[in-house]
Amino acid sequence: MSALFISDLHLSTAQPDKLEAFNILLNDIGSQFDSIYILGDLFEEFWVGNDDITPPNPEILAILKSTTESGIKVFFIKGNRELLLEANFSDITV
Numbered sequence: 009m010s011a012l013f014i015s016d017l018h019l020s021t022a023q024p025d026k027l028e029a030f031n032i033l034l035n036d037i038g039s040q041f042d043s044i045y046i047l048g049d050l051f052e053e054f055w056v057g058n059d060d061i062t063p064p065n066p067e068i069l070a071i072l073k074s075t076t077e078s079g080i081k082v083f084f085i086k087g088n089r090e091l092l093l094e095a096n097f098s099d100i101t102v
């Protein structure tokens with residue numbers, strides 16, 4: 009059993025290279041792990057709800073979805089950027 013822990017990526021459209029690195033981390037390197045723990049502040053902009061499709065939210069959600077669909081368990085602990093994130097967040101990432 010192995011786990012990958014990441015935190016404070018603060019992903020935004022201002023840093024597309026970091027967004028691509030996140031994709032590689034989860035969907036290539038992440039395949040070596042049973043579970044991935046995201047320990048807050050995945051987003052740079054404050055999370056305001058599942059219906060916010062402001063970039064890069066759709067890209068980030070697609071990365072999370074493809075990771076969970078591959079069978080890796082992804083756990084998310086809210087950071088201050090995600091204070092409004094609710095339990096139904098998993099509805100759009102699983």
Ligand SMILES: [Mn+2]
Pocket residue numbers: 016048049087
């Ligand atoms: Mn932070």
